[in-house]
Amino acid sequence: MNQTRTFLLFALVAVAYFLFMAWQKDYAPRPPQNTVTATAAPNSDGGVPGAIPGSTAAASNPAVGNVANATAPAAAQLITVQTDVLKLSVDSRGGSLVHADLLAYPNAPRTHKNPNPPPTVLLSSDEAHYSVAQNGLVSSSDAAPADQPNHLALFHSDKTSYVLADGQDELKVDLTWQDAAGLKVTKTYTFKRGSYVIGVSQRIDNGAATPWQGNAYQQLLRVEPPKASNWLANYSNPEQRSFQGAAWFTGEKFEKLPFKDFAEPKDQLNAQIKGGWAAMLRLYFVTAWIPPAGQTEHYLTDTINPDSAHPRFLIRTVGPAISVAPGQTATSESRLYVGPNRQGTMDAIAPGLDLTIDYGMFKIIAVPMHWVLSQFHAITKNWGVAIILLVLLIKGLSWKLTAIQYRSSARMRKLQPRVQALKERYGDDKQKMQTAMMELYKKEKVNPMGGCLPVLITMPVFYGLYFVLEYSLELHHSPFLWIPDLSAPDPWYILPIIYAIVMLGTQVLNPVAAGMDPTQAKMMKVMPLLFTVMFAFFPAGLCLYYAVNGIVGLGQQWWITHHIDREEVAKPKAA
Numbered sequence: 001m002n003q004t005r006t007f008l009l010f011a012l013v014a015v016a017y018f019l020f021m022a023w024q025k026d027y028a029p030r031p032p033q034n035t036v037t038a039t040a041a042p043n044s045d046g047g048v049p050g051a052i053p054g055s056t057a058a059a060s061n062p063a064v065g066n067v068a069n070a071t072a073p074a075a076a077q078l079i080t081v082q083t084d085v086l087k088l089s090v091d092s093r094g095g096s097l098v099h100a101d102l103l104a105y106p107n108a109p110r111t112h113k114n115p116n117p118p119p120t121v122l123l124s125s126d127e128a129h130y131s132v133a134q135n136g137l138v139s140s141s142d143a144a145p146a147d148q149p150n151h152l153a154l155f156h157s158d159k160t161s162y163v164l165a166d167g168q169d170e171l172k173v174d175l176t177w178q179d180a181a182g183l184k185v186t187k188t189y190t191f192k193r194g195s196y197v198i199g200v201s202q203r204i205d206n207g208a209a210t211p212w213q214g215n216a217y218q219q220l221l222r223v224e225p226p227k228a229s230n231w232l233a234n235y236s237n238p239e240q241r242s243f244q245g246a247a248w249f250t251g252e253k254f255e256k257l258p259f260k261d262f263a264e265p266k267d268q269l270n271a272q273i274k275g276g277w278a279a280m281l282r283l284y285f286v287t288a289w290i291p292p293a294g295q296t297e298h299y300l301t302d303t304i305n306p307d308s309a310h311p312r313f314l315i316r317t318v319g320p321a322i323s324v325a326p327g328q329t330a331t332s333e334s335r336l337y338v339g340p341n342r343q344g345t346m347d348a349i350a351p352g353l354d355l356t357i358d359y360g361m362f363k364i365i366a367v368p369m370h371w372v373l374s375q376f377h378a379i380t381k382n383w384g385v386a387i388i389l390l391v392l393l394i395k396g397l398s399w400k401l402t403a404i405q406y407r408s409s410a411r412m413r414k415l416q417p418r419v420q421a422l423k424e425r426y427g428d429d430k431q432k433m434q435t436a437m438m439e440l441y442k443k444e445k446v447n448p449m450g451g452c453l454p455v456l457i458t459m460p461v462f463y464g465l466y467f468v469l470e471y472s473l474e475l476h477h478s479p480f481l482w483i484p485d486l487s488a489p490d491p492w493y494i495l496p497i498i499y500a501i502v503m504l505g506t507q508v509l510n511p512v513a514a515g516m517d518p519t520q521a522k523m524m525k526v527m528p529l530l531f532t533v534m535f536a537f538f539p540a541g542l543c544l545y546y547a548v549n550g551i552v553g554l555g556q557q558w559w560i561t562h563h564i565d566r567e568e569v570a571k572p573k574a575a
Helices: 005-027 061-067 231-235 360-380 383-397 399-426 431-443 452-471 493-507 519-533 540-573
Strands: 078-082 087-091 096-106 119-123 131-139 160-163 170-178 182-192 197-206 212-223 245-247 252-259 270-274 279-282 285-290 294-306 311-322 329-340
Touching: 078 170, 087 329, 096 231, 096 329, 119 285, 119 329, 131 197, 131 285, 131 329, 197 212, 197 311, 212 279, 212 329, 231 245, 245 540, 279 311, 279 399, 285 540, 311 329, 360 383, 360 452, 383 399, 383 540, 399 431, 399 540, 493 519, 493 540, 519 540
Parallel strands: 078 160
Antiparallel strands: 078 087, 087 096, 096 119, 096 131, 131 212, 170 182, 182 197, 197 329, 212 311, 245 252, 245 279, 270 294, 279 285, 285 329, 294 311
8 A cells, every 4th residue: 555545545534524524513314302301309208399490391290290381581680790700690580690701712813903802602691592500499399489499589689780809809699589488598609719610509598487398409501502504604613513512420421412412312311410510511611510529419401492493402400308497597509610611620620520621532642732732832822833833743753654654655656667567567467467566566675555554643643633723722712923813714725725735745746656546546636625625614723733744744755755766866876
């Protein structure tokens, strides 16, 4: 097998893989959005607590059926909370977080025309981009949902605006609810400077004459992000190529459920989990409810209003039973993460949270590659320069290996006239042709497999690097020379064109082998154009890597080919 055929195989596999991923996003058949039954967590005595509004099916408790499709009234009051990294809106109806701006992460790259783009919105009550975080308490009694401190109850706040002042490290926001019987619930959000982790507590003060029993719950609701009207626009959007859906951690294993599979009963989450968390993922960012590490909670997924234009996908955790005697107090604690998906920092927040940056089967390559890239950035302060240094490092480590590939290719090239002569001599007798070729290779000490191993070894590196540059938050809106955003396509298509030129140069140094069939030969001629089109929609950071990698590789191949040519010229003189 010569190097040209190996490269062709590699290229076709890569193109097919990326095209299939994009097609799967837009055109793969989806199951019908059937209603999914979701029940609340059982009490310790085996009973079922009161209904949590928002489920699409009734549980064994009759109260559930009465609120199966309950929706919250219009927001009673919006409470704004601003820290140094977050700007939030809390709806007093349920104390739900209905809007979140990430102040340090603009939604577009900074340019001369747009020096101060608005921040990235991670939570929103807008119907087309709906994404909210809710929590509450549900009673195990037969009280109507409207009379319980759930996410539809009307809470009260002393102020409508809270700001983390300069020099202040912590900010607390209290919301209270009380019924006529004397049951009081205080929901407290705790914000800390520089942190995207929000502490959430629900304190129950039972001033009633009877015990209160129930459960605390947390849930995330989100709609599937809107898509462009054409396939090409979706293919060029890295967010559409990335995973969109719910994720959770079982304490041992990371699981995901894409939006398209929420209606599949076999894929639904319905389990008791200790030491886990539940999240909604999008490219570069994550929202996650994190219960106490030692607490076992009931996790489930569901679809709200599945037949509507914007069905809402839900992931919920329900805590263990709480019993509060008259005159007594109990508190339920949890944490909410609303922020960036930064590699190397997430596990410090909760075990397994780093897995939300999902490199799949190439994690073993992608994680150390990301670490090396980060070290180069720490030195250069520019991600584009860091990528170039990564190219030089990888090329240096693989120099001898690729040299074997290029020497094999150059020597095979020298033998092409003799191979062509054998083909003309033996005609259609393929067996004699192959035997003669093997004898020729043996006599000239050429290994036809010499070009295969280096390419096969670099294939995992290709995919590992693809995921690093595609999913790394650090490259998001990072500029380099004429490129305003290394995570987006090159706006001037300069890097894809450079890569195409490099491929053409490679073909000049390594012309199509005489033994290659006509179909393969034609494919090799159009590969530069095909890669130019494909790379035109890839992140500029990835194109930068392969353009520089190709230039260095082309230089190495030219040097080796030139050196072998000189050896061939010197042979007769030595004789």
